[in-house]
Amino acid sequence: MSLQIKHLTVAYGQNTILRALEDHWPEGRITALIGCNGAGKSTFLQALSGLIPMQGEAALSGRKLSPEERRQMIAYMPQDTSAHSSLTVLEVVLLGRLNSLGLNLPKGLANEALEALDAFGLSSLQTRQLDEISGGQRQLVFLAQALFRQPRVLLLDEPTAALDLRHQLLVLERLRLIARKTGTIIGMAMHDLNLAAQYSDHVLGLGGGGKIASGAPREVLNPETLRTMYGIEAQVTQIAGGPLQILPLRAV
Amino acid sequence: MPLPDGAFFTTETGAAQAVPDDASQYTALMRHRLLRLAGAMLVMLALTVTDILTGPAMLSLFDVLTGLFSPAQADAMTRVIVLDIRLPMSVMAILVGMSLGTAGVHMQTILGNPLASPYTLGFSAAAGFGAALAILTGVTLPVFPWLTIPLAAFVMCVLAAALVFSFSRMRAMRPEVMVLAGIATLFLFQSAQSLVQYLAAPEVLQAIVFWLFGSLLKASWNNVPIVAIVFALTSLAVLPNLWQLTALRLGDARAAAVGVDVSGLRIKLFALVALLTAGAVAFVGTIGFVGLVAPHIARMLVGEDQRFLLPMAALMGAIIMTGASVASKLISPGGVIPIGIVTALIGVPFLFFLILRGQRRHW
Numbered sequence: 001m002s003l004q005i006k007h008l009t010v011a012y013g014q015n016t017i018l019r020a021l022e023d024h025w026p027e028g029r030i031t032a033l034i035g036c037n038g039a040g041k042s043t044f045l046q047a048l049s050g051l052i053p054m055q056g057e058a059a060l061s062g063r064k065l066s067p068e069e070r071r072q073m074i075a076y077m078p079q080d081t082s083a084h085s086s087l088t089v090l091e092v093v094l095l096g097r098l099n100s101l102g103l104n105l106p107k108g109l110a111n112e113a114l115e116a117l118d119a120f121g122l123s124s125l126q127t128r129q130l131d132e133i134s135g136g137q138r139q140l141v142f143l144a145q146a147l148f149r150q151p152r153v154l155l156l157d158e159p160t161a162a163l164d165l166r167h168q169l170l171v172l173e174r175l176r177l178i179a180r181k182t183g184t185i186i187g188m189a190m191h192d193l194n195l196a197a198q199y200s201d202h203v204l205g206l207g208g209g210g211k212i213a214s215g216a217p218r219e220v221l222n223p224e225t226l227r228t229m230y231g232i233e234a235q236v237t238q239i240a241g242g243p244l245q246i247l248p249l250r251a252v
Numbered sequence: 253m254p255l256p257d258g259a260f261f262t263t264e265t266g267a268a269q270a271v272p273d274d275a276s277q278y279t280a281l282m283r284h285r286l287l288r289l290a291g292a293m294l295v296m297l298a299l300t301v302t303d304i305l306t307g308p309a310m311l312s313l314f315d316v317l318t319g320l321f322s323p324a325q326a327d328a329m330t331r332v333i334v335l336d337i338r339l340p341m342s343v344m345a346i347l348v349g350m351s352l353g354t355a356g357v358h359m360q361t362i363l364g365n366p367l368a369s370p371y372t373l374g375f376s377a378a379a380g381f382g383a384a385l386a387i388l389t390g391v392t393l394p395v396f397p398w399l400t401i402p403l404a405a406f407v408m409c410v411l412a413a414a415l416v417f418s419f420s421r422m423r424a425m426r427p428e429v430m431v432l433a434g435i436a437t438l439f440l441f442q443s444a445q446s447l448v449q450y451l452a453a454p455e456v457l458q459a460i461v462f463w464l465f466g467s468l469l470k471a472s473w474n475n476v477p478i479v480a481i482v483f484a485l486t487s488l489a490v491l492p493n494l495w496q497l498t499a500l501r502l503g504d505a506r507a508a509a510v511g512v513d514v515s516g517l518r519i520k521l522f523a524l525v526a527l528l529t530a531g532a533v534a535f536v537g538t539i540g541f542v543g544l545v546a547p548h549i550a551r552m553l554v555g556e557d558q559r560f561l562l563p564m565a566a567l568m569g570a571i572i573m574t575g576a577s578v579a580s581k582l583i584s585p586g587g588v589i590p591i592g593i594v595t596a597l598i599g600v601p602f603l604f605f606l607i608l609r610g611q612r613r614h615w
Contacts, residue, residue: 051508071511078505085501086614087556090278092502098511101495103559110275127277129555130502145510 001027003153003185007056010040010047017043019210020056025153025202028183030176032190032200032217036230039206041189042079045155048187049076060152075151079158079189081138089133089141090126093117096148116148117141119174135162143171147178156188160195168192172199197221197244205229217244227252285554292553292567296346299574303342306581308588309333336473344471344536345573345591347479351532352539353546353569354487355525357562360547361497362521363427366615369544370529373416373434375409376540377441379533382408384448384460398474401463402534409533412437413526417519425518466537466592468577475535482531486524487562493517494558501556541596542569545603551614552606572599 008021018040025031033041047054050070057064058074065073075096085092093113100106117123120140125133130141139162146154159175160168176199179186187204190196196203196217203220205213207229213220221244226234235247305316311330319326319334326334355370363372370376386404393400419433420426445464449457490497496517499507504514533539550564576594583589 049509076509078509080503080505084615085556086551087498087501088278088281090275091498091555091557095495095499095502095510098495098499103491103494110278114275114278126275127281142506149510 001061001152001183001185003187004059004062005048005056006059008044008047008058009055010043010052011055016209018047018054018206021206021211023204023211023214025185025187027185028179029185029201030179030199031185031187031202031204032196033187033204033206034190034193034196034220034229035206035212039229040209041206042157044206045076045157045187045189048153049074049155051076073151074153074155075146075149076155077142077146077157077159079161081135081142081162084131086129086131088127088129089117089122090114092130092141093145093148096145113144113148116144119147119178120144120171136164136167139163140167140171151184153185153187156186158189158191160190160192168195175199193221193226193246194243197246221246285557285560288553289560289564289567292564292571296567296570296574299571299578300342300346303345303574303577303581304334304338306578307333307338308581308586340471340473340476341468341577342574343476344468344479345577346570347476347483348468348532348536348539349542349546349569349571349573350566351479351483351486351528351569352543352573353550353565353567354483354562355528355532356543356545356547356569357550357558357565358490358497358521358525358528359543361500361558362518362525363431364500364503365427365431366548367544368431369540370525370532371438371538371540371543372431373525374412374436374438374441375526375529376533376538377438377445378412379405379409379530380464380538381441381445381448382406383463383534383537384445384452387460387463388448388452388456398472402475405534406530408441409530410526412441413522413530417522420522421519425515425522427518430518430522462590463537464592465590466533466539466595467588467590468536469588469590470536479531479535482527486528489524490521490562493520494562497521497558498556537590537592539573539592539595541599542572545599546572548614549603549606572602 003025005021005023008018009016010018021044033044035041043052046052048058048070050067058070059065060073090110090113093116094101094109100109114123114126117126120143122137122140122144125137130138139159143159146156160171163171172195175186178184200217203214203217204211205220205225212229213225222236223234226232231252233249233252235249237245304320305313311333315326315330316334319330323331323335352370359368359370359372360366382404383401386401391400393403416430416433416437420430423429449460452460496512499510499512500514500517508514546569547565549568550561554560554564572595573591576591576598579598580589580591580594
């Protein structure tokens with residue numbers, strides 16, 4: 001199973017945001033989506049998940065997905081964690097499977113939602129209100145909600161933006177583990193290129209309304225591509241087979 | 253690569269939190285909410301009984317109970333007072349309270365605004381204008397003449413809704429556009445209402461002002477079933493959307509991300525609010541405050557899950573209305589102050605009490 005993106009184009013009237021994107025995301029692997037502000041990363045993720053109209057196609061194992069199928073199989077986690085709501089943490093996770101919920105909760109569903117929370121160490125917060133917990137914890141609750149949907153493809157918009165360094169590493173390790181164990185295809189928009197280098201298997205670089213580069217981290221994260229994509233001079237090193245280390249030097 | 257259990261968050265003191273192995277805390281919370289609903293139901297019933305017991309006719313408890321449960325043995329006057337005057341007024345108080353409480357929750361949910369109420373979008377001002385116009389012109393329907401003023405109020409309310417809807421639709425039903433269009437409609441119909449009052453002769457003006465106060469004295473067995481049917485049908489219509497409405501409280505983007513058709517849901521709820529408000533206001537006149545405050549009280553008591561929030565807001569609306577009805581009869585013995593004047597007097601202290609008592613945020 002893999003996700004093929006063919007000729008993906010998003011336009012609002014005359015204004016084309018993304019033009020004819022092509023890429024291929026392998027099963028059980030993490031793809032990092034990188035690019036400067038306004039490059040269209042969020043638009044790309046929203047279009048793939050069926051939330052905004054697009055032209056072109058997304059196919060899973062060669063089968064083209066309709067917008068409805070994309071909404072069902074692809075979970076998208078928005079970037080903003082500022083949701084102010086007195087909903088409890090467990091209710092927020094339950095909402096991930098909106099179509100299974102009725103007047104009575106199906107038996108065992110609350111326990112399943114709790115397991116999703118447990119994956120991020122949050123099960124003890126089950127009856128806390130969303131606005132009583134920290135921004136970082138909220139981000140983890142929304143991650144748990146996205147995972148609770150049991151999607152084939154999980155798209156995350158800057159999933160570690162509100163987290164401290166330790167939790168960034170913990171979350172990315174957990175996501176890699178989940179991808180490997182369940183075969184879930186994970187795509188995430190990231191600003192931290194070092195984390196992208198360390199945790200992604202595949203990198204897609206966006207800029208100027210289209211694809212600038214795609215491939216393994218060492219193919220994409222090189223000084224030339226970074227200069228084109230971000231307008232920066234950077235030094236990229238790799239020590240003894242470890243992850244790439246990117247040191248931004250100056251804006252050009 | 254696998255993480256040890258408890259590798260994520262620890263408490264402020266650094267000690268690992270006790271991790272429950274099932275959703276028992278959540279289940280206990282659900283039980284707690286159900287108990288609160290049952291409690292609210294009991295309070296509403298107690299107030300309804302009190303409401304039927306009180307009134308200028310000074311009937312005894314025995315008279316009232318005989319009139320209610322064994323009408324054949326009660327004298328004709330008692331029978332009429334209990335069954336044809338007080339009972340429809342009490343039932344109307346419950347129905348109008350429930351309609352306004354529910355409509356208030358819907359409004360606050362789809363507009364994402366704690367200040368929203370069924371009146372925010374100008375629906376009641378339109379109803380008031382319709383009624384005032386009917387009273388001023390003195391037209392009556394050839395059949396069911398008692399329906400003339402309520403029908404004028406209802407139709408004008410629906411027209412106002414259509415106006416706000418057409419405007420908002422052009423901008424994808426965005427909440428801020430709906431609020432702006434609604435407030436413009438509110439001022440439009442308030443001005444029209446003032447114009448009608450300005451043009452009216454003193455005795456007609458008195459009738460218009462009395463209608464606008466909002467009074468349960470207009471309740472009868474003719475109009476109670478209409479309000480009941482509107483409330484029942486709109487409640488049934490919203491049943492499939494309860495969790496979607498709950499999701500909407502996370503914001504449009506997150507609701508859409510879990511599969512809610514946000515714009516479609518707004519359109520549907522908007523129509524339901526128009527019907528609920530028109531149904532309630534057409535027969536009893538303008539009654540403010542209930543639709544704004546009942547949802548907040550309900551939210552403090554049972555949280556945001558709409559499976560509990562909607563019935564609780566309906567019950568809170570009914571409790572405020574019934575309590576206000578009792579108070580309106582006790583404040584001036586021998587007379588009945590229009591309930592629209594009393595609702596805020598009764599509801600504000602209750603709301604302040606809950607705000608001061610509560611520790612948690614509720615919006």
